[in-house]
Amino acid sequence: MYCKVICITYKYDNKVVMRYQVKDPATLRPRITGCLRGVGCFGWLGLVAAGLLPGRLLAQGPGGVSGTLLDRRTRQPLPFANILLLRQADSTLIGNTQTAENGTFVLTNLALGRYVVRAEALGYQAVRRPTTLAAAAPVVRLGEWLVAPAAVQLGGVVVQGEKAAVVNDLGKTTLNVSKDLNSAGGTAADILQKVPSVAVDDNGQVSLRGNSSVTLYLDGKPAPPNLRLDQLPASRLETIEVITNPGAQYSAQGTGGIINLVQKKQEQPGWNGDALATAGTRDKYTAALSGNRQVGKFNFSGTVDGLSNLFHGSSALQQVATVDGRTTRTDQTGASTRRQTNHSLRLGVDYTISDEQRVSLTAQYYAEHYRTAQDFTTLLARDPTPAFLLRNQNTQADDLQGSRVSGTYRRTWAASPGRELTASASYYLDVGTVTTQQRVLDGPASYSRNARQQFLDVTIHMPSVQVDYVHPLDEKRRWEAGIKTDALLTPGTSDYAVQATPGSEFVRRDTGSYRYSYRQLIPQAYGSYRHKAGLWEYQAGLRIEFTGLSAQVLPTGTASQRILNLFPSATVARTLPHEQRLQVSYSRRVNRPNFLQVIPLPFYSDARNYVVGNVDLRPEYVHVAELGHQATWKSTTLNTTLFGRFASQSIQSLRTIDTVATRRSGQPDFITRTSYANFGHTASYGLEVSLTQTVTKWWKLTANGSYYRNQVASFTGDGTRANFTGTAYLLNQFSPTKTLAVQLSGDYRAPLVVPQGRLLAVYGVDVALRQRLFHDRAALTLRVSDLFNTRRQYAQFAADGLTSDIQTKYETRVGYLGFSWFLGSKKSGSSIEDQPRGDSGGLGG
Structure with a gap:
């Protein structure tokens, strides 16, 4: 033996x-x-x-050691770091633990004596601190323990400890925007294409696992309803967090999950900053300047950025419709231009009252301008009338301005590590106008030549307040609670006008003009309990939310809802041998109808199509379950997740022929109507896999994909439609020299069924490189998106008496050249630790 x-x-x-x-x-x-x-x-x-024995080996006694592990440069907490307690005389391992999410750790029941506390965190230098537990002072509080990023010697080249562009964890994916070279000159929509099971269409609408009910957050707070991901510059963002199955501490809204957009916020000591300018082919430009200055207990930060992009596109439509026994065939081709212009100013100040208290204030202003022009040539054939040709032009102009003010107070207790109180308040004010116009440029004399215009005056108020409290019962147990209230108020007008002759003024018509008001109030409260028992970890929570909304449209009608809901959630995790973890989670979530889906106000996209809400629309409820496994080897991380989504009262959009409007129009074609309705039960389930592999010293591979059964309710209400679909993404990161980084990536989204048809496959390849210059004081980035020009949208729809085939192709193959200059002590480091940290804003409550 x-x-x-x-x-x-x-x-x-x-x-x-x-x-x-x-x-x-x-x-x-x-x-x-x-x-x-x-x-x-x-x-x-x-x-x-x-x-x-599970957990730690501890010599029983009256002593204890506690502290908080922080990043030396950003002073951000380091969660899940290993804390080892060694006997000073012979380095015998006495006990170990891990830091909590806020970086705190506690070791208790220690015998008196001399020890060494060692901290190990991935990507950071290991640090040691001698500690003596004496009878006069048996408990030692180390306070804030600052650690620096690791420097690993590889063949004479020093490379800073590095985080990946995409970090996959069980139930959560984090995209480090500044690490992704393909973000240069891009938008948030471009970055999100890299997440498993995520799809973003040409209008910036995001869906997760085939579900478009995704809740957007901005710095941990609900984002304005008019936030468009395709107009949010990637240069404004630090990270994007995608949470597929949130717990009780998160809002229950969003059956697809939560996407939190975290904006840059520099907090490094001294004076730091960076400047960025990017130019793209065919009139595309972005610029950004950010920095901070830390003076004593104050940290001042600011960011200003701007974007101006011009995109060209084309489209084709083949449609057959039957109204009153007569069939109309439409064959349409079009060309379009889309100009996006926006700029933003964000200022913040943080004040450290003491080691245990901190206050943050942030103010932000932005302005967005959006212009589209579409020219169509349409061949209409209606039995038995001979075919004729039409030339149409549709334009849209959006002019929006917004401001946001938010404040946060954080309180911790050194004597009680892990105890934390957070209180915050925010207020959004968005104002602007949206103008759409439709003109007939050429056609038969019998066809109306009157230009039509819809003018929307938009105002959005969004106040929000919340309080969260975390209380540790001991080192293994804690409970958490919070309250929150979100409000949304949107008064406005919609004016319909007609231009009798080209060049004349538009004359308002009472018919088709409306005044509207929409109010929504959601008070919420939650509580959760977490317990660690050896290798097991349990968390259970309950969230209570009340929804009160009222919508009034004059002169058409009103709508109101008053609903109280309970949303339970639970997670069980098990740490396995050899760096493995198994986790199962469950939550109940809701998809509340939004303003456009409920309010009975028609919005015209062109002269033949409009969208209108349904006052009888009810919330959609969903049960989400996930089983995840994570394994880590020396240079490999593998995440595997089985998921299921079971919905009731599914909200679906439907496109049908408006036969009444078609008869009244007097035109030899037809008018379609898009609205929303609740259908029966649906179930979707599948598998997600993500892999991070260091192939060689100069090649790192990130791959993720999903394969799942997507099920939706049939638009006829007599069953369901389903198909097996999936996504795939592959990212290669190369470091051929110590100053050059190259990324080659490709993505694929398989065909997807929708209630009235299906969306065909979309795929593309991107390439980018970054060269660091002037001893890391600057960086030059070159990238080409959609290298082979393959990304385009194909859709096939069918309804009673209506079939449509739609093809759209926006300008996706674009070359970008960007230059960054780093100010102060900030440098173009290869690691995320050298980049500014964002303010998560606190998603609790």
Whole structure:
């Protein structure tokens, strides 16, 4: 037995040495093996018994050690870092634990004596601190413990400890925007294409696992309803967090999940900043300037950015409609231009009252201008009338301005690590106008030549307040609670006008003009309990939300809802041997109808199509379950997730022929109407896989994909439609030299069924490179999106008496050249630790 034990010891002592990363392993190995040889039979039994105990090996006593692990540069907490307690005399491992999400750790029940506390965090230098537990001071509080990013020597090249562009965890995916070279000159919509099961259409509408009910957050607070991902510059963002199955501490809104857009906020000591300018082919430009200045207990930060993009596009439509026994065939081709212009100014100040208290204030202003022009040539054939040709032009002009003010107060207790109080308030004010016009440029004399216009005057008020509190019962148990109230008020007008002759003024018509008001109030409260028991971790929570909304449209009618809901959630996780983790989670969520889906106000996209809400529309409820497994090896991380989504009262959009409007129009074609309705139960389920692999010192591979059964309710209400679909994304990161980085990526979205048809496959390839210059004071980035010009949208729809085939192709193959200059002590580091941190804003409550 003694010989067997010694053999096993020799087999594993190399791993021990490598784990502690000592500079001279030869001096440590004899001490380990010598110590193990001297252990008798009873000693071995004790070690075996101790190894079977969950959690830590602790010498029972009155002592204790606590502290908070922080990033030295950003002073952000480091969660899930390993804390080791070693006996100072012989470096024997006495106990270990992990830091909590806020970076805190506690070791208790320690015998008095001299120890060394060692902290190990991925991507950071390991640090040690001697500690003495004496009778006069048995409890030692280390306070804030600052650690620096690791520097690893690879063949003479020093590379800073590095996080990936895409970080996959169980139930959560984080995209580090500044690490993704393909973000240069792009938008948030471009970045989100890299997340498993995510799809973003040409209008910036995002869907997750085939579900478009995704809740957007901006810095941890609900985003304005008019936020468009395709108009939000990627340069404004630090990270994007995608949470597929949120717990009770998150809002229940969004059956598809939550996407939190975290904006840049510099908090590095001293004076720091960066400037960025990017130019793209065919009139596309972005620029950004951000920085911070830390003076004593104050940190001042600011960001200003702008974007001006011109995109060209084309479209084709083949449509057949039957009204009153007569069939109309439409064959349409079109060309379009889309100009996006926006700029933003964001200012913030943080004040550290004490080591336990901090206040943050942020103010932001932005302006967005959106112009589209579409020219169509349409061949109309209506039995038995001979075919004729039409030329139409549709234009849209959006002019929006918004402001946001928010404040946060955070309170911690050094005597009670993990205890935290957060209170915050925010207010959004968005105002603007949206003008759409439709003109007939050429056609038969019998066809109306009057130009039509819809003018929307939009105002959005969004106040929000919340309080969250976390209280640890001990080092293994804690409870958390919070309250929150969100409000939304949108008064406005919609004026319909007609231009009798080209060049004349538009004359308002009472018919088709409306005044509207929409109000929504959602008070909420939640509570959750978390318990760690050895290798197991449990969390259960309950969220209560009341929905009160009222909508009034004059002169058509009103709508109101008053609903109280309970949303339970639970998570069970198990730590497995060899760096593995297994987790199962469940939550109940809701998709509340939004303003456009409820209010009975028609919005005209062109002269033949309009969208109108349904006052009888009710919320959609969904049960979400996930089973995830994570495994980590030396250079590989593999995440696998099985998921299921079971919905009732599914909200679906429907496109039909408006036969009444078609008769009244007096034109030889037809008018379509898009609205919303609740259908029956649906169920979708599938598999997601993500892999991060370091192939060589200069090549890192990130791959993710999904394969799932997507089920939707049939538009006829007599069943469901389903297909097996999926997504795939592959990112190659190359470092051919110490200053050059290259990324090659490709994505694919398989065909997807919708209630009235299906969307065909979309795929493309992107390439980018970044060269660091002037001793890391600057960087030059070159990228080409959609290298082979393959990304385009194909859709096939069918309804009673209506079939449509639609093809759209926007300008997706674009070359971008960007230049960045880093100010102060900030440099073009290869690691995310060298980039500004964002303010998550606190998603709780």
